[in-house]
Amino acid sequence: MKILSQNTAFGGMQGVYSHQSDACNCEMTFAVFVPPKAIHEPCPVLWYLSGLTCTHANVMEKGEYRRMASELGLIVVCPDTSPRGNDVPDELTNWQMGKGAGFYLDATEKPWAENYRMYTYSTEELPAFVSQHFRVDMDRQGIFGHSMGGHGAMTIALKNPDRFRSCSAFAPIVEPSTADWSVPAFEKYLGPDRAAWRRYDACALVEDGARFPEFLIDQGKADGFLENGLRPWLFEEAVKETGIGLTLRMHERYDHSYYFISTFMDDHLRWHAERLR
Ligand SMILES: N[C@@H](CCC(=O)N[C@@H](CS)C(=O)NCC(=O)O)C(=O)O
Numbered sequence: 001m002k003i004l005s006q007n008t009a010f011g012g013m014q015g016v017y018s019h020q021s022d023a024c025n026c027e028m029t030f031a032v033f034v035p036p037k038a039i040h041e042p043c044p045v046l047w048y049l050s051g052l053t054c055t056h057a058n059v060m061e062k063g064e065y066r067r068m069a070s071e072l073g074l075i076v077v078c079p080d081t082s083p084r085g086n087d088v089p090d091e092l093t094n095w096q097m098g099k100g101a102g103f104y105l106d107a108t109e110k111p112w113a114e115n116y117r118m119y120t121y122s123t124e125e126l127p128a129f130v131s132q133h134f135r136v137d138m139d140r141q142g143i144f145g146h147s148m149g150g151h152g153a154m155t156i157a158l159k160n161p162d163r164f165r166s167c168s169a170f171a172p173i174v175e176p177s178t179a180d181w182s183v184p185a186f187e188k189y190l191g192p193d194r195a196a197w198r199r200y201d202a203c204a205l206v207e208d209g210a211r212f213p214e215f216l217i218d219q220g221k222a223d224g225f226l227e228n229g230l231r232p233w234l235f236e237e238a239v240k241e242t243g244i245g246l247t248l249r250m251h252e253r254y255d256h257s258y259y260f261i262s263t264f265m266d267d268h269l270r271w272h273a274e275r276l277r
Contacts, residue, residue, distance in 0.1 A: 001017050001018070001019050001129070001133055002017060002018045002019065003015065003016075003017055004016040004017060004018055004029065009033070009066050009070075010035075010036075010066045010067050010069075010070035010071075011035070011036035011070055012033060012034050012035040012036045012038070012066070012069075012070050013033070013034045014031065014032075014033050014060065014066065015031065015032050015033075015034070016029060016030070016031050016056065016057075016060070017029070017030060017031075017032065017133075018030075019129055021083070021121055021125055021126075022125060023117045023118075023120040023121040023124070023125045024083035024088075024115050024116070024117055024118070024121050025083070025114055025115050025117075026083045026084055026085040026087065026088055026115055027084070027085060028079070028080055028083070028084065028121065028126075029055065029056055029080050029084070030056050030077060030078060030079045030080060030126065030130075031056040031057070031059075031060045031077070031078040032075065032076070032077050032078075032130065032134060033060075033065070033066055033069055033070075033075065033076040034075055034134060034135070035069055035070045035071075035072070035073050035074060035075065036070060037073035038073070038075060038134070038135045041135070042135045042136060042137040043073050043074060043075045043135065043136065043137060043140075044073070044074055044075065044136075044137055044140035044141065044142065044272075044273075044276035045074075045075045045076075045077060045130070045134075045136040045137070045138070045140070045141050045142075046069070046074050046075065046076050046077070046141075046142045046143070046144065046269070046272050046276075047077050047078075047079070047122070047141070047142070047143040047144070047145075047153070048063070048065075048076055048077070048078045048143075048144055048145055048146075048149070049079065049081075049104060049122065049143070049144070049145030049146075049148075049149030049150075049152040049153050049156075050078065050079075050080075050081050050145065050146060050148075050149045051081070051145070051146045051147030051148045051149050051150075052081070052095060052096060052100060052101050052147060052148045052181075053081075053095050053100045053101075054081050054100065054146075054149075055080050055081065055100070056078045056079060056080050058258065059078050059146070059258070059261070060078055062258035062261075062262060063258060063261055063262055063265055064262040064265050065265050065269060068265065068266045068269040068270070069269055072269055072270070072273040073273075074269060074272065074273060074276070075134060075135075075136050077126070077130055079121070079122055079126055081100050081101065081102050081118070081148065081149070082098065082099045082100055082101060082102035082116065082118060083099070083102065083115035083116060083117075083118075084099060087115075088115045089111040089112060089114075089115070096181050096182070096184065096185055097184065097185045097188060101148065101185060102116055102118035103118065103148060103151070103152070103176065103182065103185055103186070103189065103200065104118045104119055104122055104148070104149070104151065104152030104155065104156065104200070105118060105119050105186075105189055105190065105199075105200045106118070106119045106120055107188075107189035107190065108189070108190055108191060108196070109188060109189060109190065109191045112188060112189050116189060118152075119156075119200075122152065122156065123156055123160065127141075140165060140276040141163055141164050141165065141276075142164060142165060142166035142167065142168075142272035142275065142276055143156055143157055143164050143166075143167050144166075144167065144168040144169060144170075144268055144272065145169055145170070145172070146169070146170040146171060146172075146261055147170070147171050147172065147173060147225070147229075147230070147256065148173055148176075148182075149169075149172075150169030150170055150171060150172025150173065150174075150217070151169075151172050151173040151174070151176050151182075151200075151202060153167055153168070153169055153172070154167060154169055154172055154174070154202040154212075154215065154235075155199075155200055155201065155202050155205060157212045157215075158202060158205045158206065158210040158211070158212050159199070159205065159210060161210075161211060161212050161213075164212075165275045165276055166271065166272045166274075166275035166276060167212060167214075167215050167216075168215060168216035168217065168218075168268045168271055168272065169215065169216070169217050169218075170217075170218050170219075170260065170261045170264065170268070171218070171219050171220060171223055171225070171226075171230050171232075171256055171260070172202070172217060172230065172232070172235075173229055173230055174202050174203055174230065174231060174232055174234050174235035174238075175201055175202065175203040175204070175231060175234045175235070176197075176200065176201055177194060177197040177198065177200075177201040177204060179228065179229045179230075179231070180228040180229060181225070181228070181229045182229075186200070202235055202238075203234050203235055203237075203238040206235075206238045206239055206242060206244065207238060211242065211243065211244060212244060213244070213245060214244065214245030214246065214247070215235075215239075215244070215245070215246050215247070216247045216249075216267075216268065216271050217232055217235070217246065217247070217248045217249070218249050218251065218260075218264045218267070218268070219232050219248065219249070219250050219251065220250075220251050220253070220254030220255050220256065220260045221250055221251060221252050221253065221254065222252075222253050222254055222255045223254070223255050223256040223260070224255065224256060225256055232248055232250075235248075236248055249264075251264075
């Protein structure tokens with residue numbers, strides 16, 4: 001593991017690290033915040049998955065999670081959103097595909113399948129690596145994210161209900177297989193057979209029988225992507241009569257940015273901490 005930076009914050013440590021990833025076939029960077037409590041005992045771990053165009057750094061710099069994570073004793077891990085490097089295929093002029101747009105899936109189509117394996121990376125390789133290098137209590141894991149990362153968090157929780165005790169999302173893409181900004185990417189990563197897309201679609205997973213106890217979703221009503229990209233009401237519809245709990249909060253005037261995310265960050269951290277006790 002390479003240490004790229006470590007800074008003391010709120011009595012804990014915000015670090016940025018990199019390692020060679022077998023899943024993505026490239027070097028991957030990630031951020032870990034370790035609260036002071038982890039000096040004495042293993043702490044619960046919360047995975048934050050970011051949205052389109054992001055790296056590990058956006059939430060680290062603008063998410064404002066450290067004070068509350070420190071207080072609650074939560075380790076927060078923030079992976080990158082895609083493979084990186086000069087050898088990794090990309091669409092340079094398209095921010096919804098390629099680098100910064102991994103969609104937390106394992107691509108099956110050329111030329112993407114060589115590197116774009118963010119599902120395996122975020123659910124297997126990175127957790128194994130983090131558990132080796134940090135004092136994490138892997139029996140207490142939660143997952144959350146924003147937009148494309150909200151989609152990642154919800155689909156990963158639905159597919160791994162025994163591993164995660166809590167899940168929440170800021171402005172998630174709840175049905176990427178029908179949303180404007182993800183259909184072209186799914187076609188390229190997964191091919192034309194839409195049956196294969198359902199494993200990476202929260203609404204479809206629920207329709208197909210996947211279950212998770214409950215979700216918290218916050219959504220801004222002034223979010224420009226609400227109508228065509230995000231559409232949380234589709235998930236509200238999908239969970240009806242399934243036993244899945246949903247707290248969906250729609251907020252007047254808030255947009256899609258980190259001003260919105262940081263406003264509700266404390267609520268999400270508390271939501272997770274209560275379920276990771
Ligand atoms: N680049 C896009 C916006 C992409 C965008 O809003 N990305 C969100 C996630 S979906 C984000 O977190 N951006 C980085 C940031 O705000 O720091 C545009 O021009 O419309």
